[in-house]
Amino acid sequence: MNEKVLKTLEYDKITARLAELAGSPLAKAHCLELKPSSDLYEIQAAQRETSDALSRLLRKGSLSFSGITDVRGILKRLEIGSILGTDELLRLCKLLEVCARVKAYSRRETEEESRDSLDDIFDALQPLTPVSSEIRRCIVSENELSDDASPVLFKLRRSMRHTNDKVHAQLTSMVNGSVRTYLQDAVITMRNGRYCIPVKAEHRGQVPGMIHDQSSTGSTLFVEPMAVVKLNNELRELELKEEREIEVILSNLSALAAAETEALSEDLTFLTQLDIIFARAQLSRSYNGSEPVFNTEGRIHIKKGRHPLLDKKSVVPIDIRLGTDFQLLIITGPNTGGKTVSLKTVGLFTLMGQAGLHIPAFDGSELAVFEEVFADIGDEQSIEQSLSTFSSHMKTIVSILEQASENSLVLFDELGAGTDPTEGAALAISILSNLHRRGARTMATTHYSELKVFALSTPGVENGCCEFDVETLRPTYRLLIGVPGKSNAFAISSKLGLSDEIIEEAKTHLSEQDESFEDLITSLENSRVTIEREREEIDRYKQEIHSLKQRLEQKQDKLENSREDILRKAREEARAILQDAKDYADTTIRNFNKFGKENISAKEMEKERERLRKKLSGVEKNLTLKAEKKPKKELSAKDLKIGDGVKVLSMNLKGTVSTLPNSKGNLYVQMGILRSQVNIKDLELLDEPDITGPGVSKSGGGSGKIKMSKSASVGMELNLLGKTVDEAIAELDKYLDDAYLAHMPSVRIVHGKGTGALRKGVHNYLRRNKHVKSFRLGEFGEGDAGVTIVEFRQ
Incomplete structure (x- = not known):
């Protein structure tokens, strides 16, 4: 790609943002x-x-590559066997630490996440954790090694600290003791790596030792007292040993890194590659970019494209097509209407896309792969070369014509401008025709009417214009393809205050052909505006129809769901009624069989038959459709008294009033073994005296009939303690019948240990009962021999 077009289309500003x-x-x-x-x-x-x-950024957040430096020179030094310094080793360590961080970022959160194009690069990274950990353990900073870098260094530094403390103690004793009067200041200082004290020059003989320095005036001598010379010598020896040990440590670390130079070089390459890729992703996120679809057929279709260098809050998106029905697009219209921006957008998108960058446009935008992009945009007049505007443009055009081919994208801004309009228009038509014959994809902006006629009359060439609002004198920046634009010079001049007389005179200088052509364009523009308005109205109607259709479908689905719910509930209720009738029939058959064996009187059998008839009648009533109920009367607190029979509507259960309503209308109702708080509005007063509580009778009217299911009244345990054998057997017989009807799997009979007579009587009865599958004494924790566990047949 030629360097000139990269600068003309401001591609360098995009790469600067990327960097x-x-x-x-x-x-x-x-x-x-x-x-x-x-x-x-x-x-x-x-x-x-x-x-x-970009997908990883949006899913996991940003990834930092800071800390990576160019270590290629360091790796070269390692290859030739050099010993690295602490700063160089730390740079290698930081590279490996970044490598480990990036590697951790790449790990999948779930096994379901599929692989992508970056996984191979991430997998190739080698963090070399042992190397980085060893460097970090030994080196504290660029100027300091850790005491624990080696056992020898640890001992040396401990000895140095001990010797250093002895030197300081000795000098402190002297400074604060006998030689205090001979000193310039009571301080300990360092000269040439040796500890000294500042002695006045006139008292030199009073403090024996070695002179290492003197002040600029000569009044102070820096003396190393003889008492600490030996200690300073020891300290210096230890420092030299420390330096040699540090060289050994650095040599070992360098050798450790030298063994991994190839891996380090690959890590640098892969991390740099990932850094560039994630920079491209961040750039895409900054302008809400998308991946374009590429082809090799020269098709361009940009959907709602926004120039990336313009303010994204104010830029107007444009739609551009080229290379499908036409290969040459001529854009006309007034200045400042967005024609040049349209050219630059197409050119810059092409360069960005072919560089692997996303473009700020809607998903599905299509770009073509071009071998070269050429652009003649802007005024390149050169005073030094004595080139006019026309000459400078023509020089660029000549260069383009020498290189352009069918695999080129060519962009012209104001083609043919800067010279006589007639000749300029003719030259522009000739240039465009030449490129069109070659098959190059071309876009050109112009003011010449001749080029509009050329586009209208030439196959494969299309007009386009940037819309302009004459009323507000402002461009809309919308690119319209298929419609030639008007310069609107007369209309704009009139709006700006030019007198009608001058404008009318100017119109007389137009040829009849020019005037009719402008009228044709005006007519086309008016028709386009009308069609667009009608299309917007049709789109609005379509949206309303779609919305109504969705609401209708939702309503239909709701009705279907309601119908299914009603049918399902009806089936469940019918199944429950039938099951109840079946269970009752089974019980009745068993009773009649028992009557035959035990010689029950005919009177008892008739009573049982009557009870069965009533039960079946009740089942038939439940299976038939219930008559529509009259609206229930609104109850008040004075309508209720404790013991009244009521129906709880929300639960469809009958019960008795246990408490009177409070100020909020809440009261407790006993429904079988269930006692629940309900509101008076959820109650219906029953005319019948029947209740649902166990063993409760209505006052003032004899005993009430108990309407309560067996499963609600039978407990899991029967207590026979204190009863005789005959009393116990009678109660046990009734209890077992009730428990069996309630479909209990097993029950617990409490008879106690005592003499064992009651237990024996219970066991004898259980052996004869045909409903009992098995029985056993209780185990530890169940009551031992004082309890019998009975299991029923199913």
Whole structure:
């Protein structure tokens, strides 16, 4: 791709933004040098990497590459056997630590996450944790090694501290003792790596020792007292040993890193590559970009494209097509209408896309792969070369015509301007025709009416215009393809205050052909506006119809669901009624069989038959449709008294009033073994005296009939303690019948230990009862021999 077009279309500003988002200096340099590719496979691979990196950014957050430096020189030194310094080893350590952080970022949160185009790069990273950990353990900072870097260094530094303390103690004793009067200041100082004290020059003989320095005036001598010379010598020897040990440690660390130079070099390469890819992803996120679809047939279809260098809050998106029905697009219209921005948007999108960058446009936007992009945009007048505006443009055009082919994208701004309009228009038509015959995809802006006619009359050439609102004298920046634009010079001049007389005179200078052509364009523009309004109205109607259809479908679905719920509840109720009738029939058959064996009187059998008839009548009533109920009377607190029979509507259960309503209308109702608080509005007073509580009778009217299911009244245990054998057997017989009807799997009979007579009587009865499958004495924790566990047949 030629360098001139990169500057003309401001591609360098995009790469500068990209470099700012990279984390390492090496990646920043590569971003600035990023060039568009013309290889379709390479472009698609780069686009895929950008998309995958953007997906990871949105899912996991940002990834930092700070800490990576260019260590290629350090690796070269390792290859030739050099010993690295602490700062160089730390740079290698930081590289490996970044590598470990990036590797951790790449790990999947779930096994269901599929692999993407970046996984191979992430997998190739080698954090070399043992190497980085060893460097970090030994080196504290660029100027300091850790005491624990080696056992020898640890002992040396401990000895140095001990010796240093002895020197300080000795000197402190002297400074605060006998030689205090001979000193210039009561301080301990360092000269040439030796501890000294400042002695006045006139008292030199009073403090024996070695002179290492003197003040600028000569009044102070820095003397190393003889008492500490030996200690200072020891300290200096230890320092030399420390330096040698540090060299050994650095040599070992360098050898450790030298064994991994190839892995370190690969880590640097892969991390730089990932840094650039994630910088592309961050750039895409900054302007809400999308991955374009590429083709090699020269098709361009940009949907709602926004120039990336314009303010994204104010830029107007444009739709551009080229290379499908037409290969040459001529854009006309007034100045400041957005024609040049449209050209630059197409050119810059092409360069960005072929460099692996996303474009700020809607998903599904399509770009073509071009081997070259040419652009003649802007005024390149040169005073030094004595070139006029026309000459400078023509020089660029000549260069374009020499290189353009069917695999080129060519952009012209104000083609043919800067010279006589008639000749300029003719020259522009000739240039465009030449490029059109070559098959190059071309876009050109112009004011010449001749080019509008050329577009209307030439196959494969299309007019376009940037919309302009004459009423407000402002462009809308919308690009309209298929409609030639008007310059609107007369209308704009009139709005700006030019007198009608001058405008009318100007119109007389127009030829009849020019005037009719302008009228035709005006008519086309008016028709376009009308069609667009009608289309918007049709779209609005379509949306309303779609909304109504959705609401109707939702209502239909709701009705279907309600119907299914009603049918399901009806089936469940019918099944429950039938099951109840079946269970009752089974019980009745068993009773009649028992009557036959035990010689029960005919009177008792008739009573049982009557009870069965009533039960079946009740079942039939439940299976038939209930008559529509009259609206229930609203109850008040004075309508209720304790013991009244009521029906709880929300539960469809009958019960008795246990308490009177409070100020909020809440009261307690006993429904079988269930006692619940309900509101008076949820109650219906029953006319019948029947109740649902166990063993409760209505006052004032004899005993009430108990309407309560067996399962609600039978407990899991029968207590026979204190009863005779005959009393116990009678109660046990009734209890077992009730428990069996309630479909209990097992029950617990409490008879106690005592003499064992009651237990024996219970066991004898259980052996004869045909409903009992088995029985056993209780185990530890169940009551031992004082309890019998009975299991029923199912």
